[in-house]
Amino acid sequence: MNNKNSNTADNFEQVREYFVKYLESHSQRKTPERFTILKEVYSLNHHFDIESLYIHMKNAKYIVSRATLYNTIELLQKCGLVKKHLFGGACAQYEKAYNYTQHDHIVCIDSTDVYEFCDPRIELIKQSLEETFGVKIKSHSLVFYALKNEENNIEK
Amino acid sequence: MNNKNSNTADNFEQVREYFVKYLESHSQRKTPERFTILKEVYSLNHHFDIESLYIHMKNAKYIVSRATLYNTIELLQKCGLVKKHLFGGACAQYEKAYNYTQHDHIVCIDSTDVYEFCDPRIELIKQSLEETFGVKIKSHSLVFYALKNEENNIEK
DNA sequence: CTTAGTGCAAAACATTTGCATCGGT
DNA sequence: ACCGATGCAAATGTTTTGCACTAAG
Numbered sequence: 605m606n607n608k609n610s611n612t613a614d615n616f617e618q619v620r621e622y623f624v625k626y627l628e629s630h631s632q633r634k635t636p637e638r639f640t641i642l643k644e645v646y647s648l649n650h651h652f653d654i655e656s657l658y659i660h661m662k663n664a665k666y667i668v669s670r671a672t673l674y675n676t677i678e679l680l681q682k683c684g685l686v687k688k689h690l691f692g693g694a695c696a697q698y699e700k701a702y703n704y705t706q707h708d709h710i711v712c713i714d715s716t717d718v719y720e721f722c723d724p725r726i727e728l729i730k731q732s733l734e735e736t737f738g739v740k741i742k743s744h745s746l747v748f749y750a751l752k753n754e755e756n757n758i759e760k
Numbered sequence: 761m762n763n764k765n766s767n768t769a770d771n772f773e774q775v776r777e778y779f780v781k782y783l784e785s786h787s788q789r790k791t792p793e794r795f796t797i798l799k800e801v802y803s804l805n806h807h808f809d810i811e812s813l814y815i816h817m818k819n820a821k822y823i824v825s826r827a828t829l830y831n832t833i834e835l836l837q838k839c840g841l842v843k844k845h846l847f848g849g850a851c852a853q854y855e856k857a858y859n860y861t862q863h864d865h866i867v868c869i870d871s872t873d874v875y876e877f878c879d880p881r882i883e884l885i886k887q888s889l890e891e892t893f894g895v896k897i898k899s900h901s902l903v904f905y906a907l908k909n910e911e912n913n914i915e916k
Numbered sequence: 917c918t919t920a921g922t923g924c925a926a927a928a929c930a931t932t933t934g935c936a937t938c939g940g941t
Numbered sequence: 942a943c944c945g946a947t948g949c950a951a952a953t954g955t956t957t958t959g960c961a962c963t964a965a966g
Contacts (some may be wrong), residue, residue: 610955612839631920632921633964646901647833653955655955659930665951667923669924670955670956671922671924671958672921672922673957675921676953682825694931694954695954695956710889710893710895712895713898719895721889721892723888725884725885726885728881729881732881733907737906739866739875739906739908741866741906742869742905742907743904743905744902744904744905745902745903745905746902747900747901747902748897748899748900749899749900749901750893750896750897750898751896751898752894752895752897755895788945789941789945789946791939808929810931823948824933824948826949827931827932827948827949828946828947830931831947850929850930850956851929851931852931896934
């Protein structure tokens with residue numbers, strides 16, 4: 605039950621402390637909204653978009669505006685507590701990222717499933733590219749689009 | 761001057777023929793708009809978005825609507841003559857894809873440059889994943905985000 | 917007390933859709 | 942002639958912005 609994405613209460617305390625330190629060191633205010641959003645984000649064990657986070661928080665009776673959600677999610681990205689993904693749908697997907705173990709995604713095109721994997725060869729490719737192109741790679745995005753069921757492999 | 765992305769007139773004839781065959785075999789109409797758009801797309805040697813294609817065609821005195829551009833670009837994707845990329849900006853980027861040699865991208869975050877590369881290890885990763893997850897991978901997207909100039913590596 | 921952060925609504929933006937018309941077949 | 946494709950404008954859905962108000966420092 606304790607997979608790599610779950611966050612126990614203990615472990616959330618670490619996240620909160622990390623966030624507090626980031627806010628303090630960047631002279632940003634420690635508003636209750638920011639902590640509430642952080643907590644909600646870390647209660648979600650799957651990818652989510654802003655709208656579903658908004659709904660989720662509304663249902664939990666929190667008063668929060670979409671504007672603040674967008675602002676705070678960006679802040680959380682900057683401090684490394686949230687990672688954003690563009691899987692090709694209408695809106696961006698997010699996931700919590702504390703103690704983030706580098707992983708990439710397989711997005712099923714015949715279901716809503718998203719698998720995660722980690723392959724060390726990515727790092728090797730990155731190193732090759734840095735040498736070849738003389739650049740400094742800061743991040744990457746790798747998504748494989750796959751069919752779970754071969755019988756869905758129909759040409760339209 | 762003849763890089764893998766350039767398309768000479770000769771080679772465009774092949775593209776046009778390929779498109780004609782696709783349209784005929786799929787009972788789609790051979791409208792002049794479709795051929796004009798195909799030609800314009802193939803005259804562009806870089807990634808482009810719909811709006812810039814629209815402006816480009818307006819400047820060239822073509823009468824075309826955005827709706828038709830979106831429709832036709834989707835058609836061109838379906839027949840494999842155009843590939844769509846999500847690099848993280850506001851809108852999707854496209855590129856011509858006839859005789860497409862599989863390649864991925866390095867997007868510079870401190871300039872507008874985009875490099876292309878091809879690494880055989882991607883294919884190996886794909887095969888591993890298909891075995892591990894029991895899925896059939898249909899496509900992928902790999903983008904590295906990089907700095908060209910290390911001095912731009914400032915934390916804000 | 918200062919001003920960053922908030923909520924709300926309006927705006928901005930890319931993309932999609934509805935519909936009358938046009939023109940391939 | 943039929944009906945798929947087009948152009949235009951309106952609609953949509955996501956994200957951003959302007960602004961008055963609130964509250965953190």
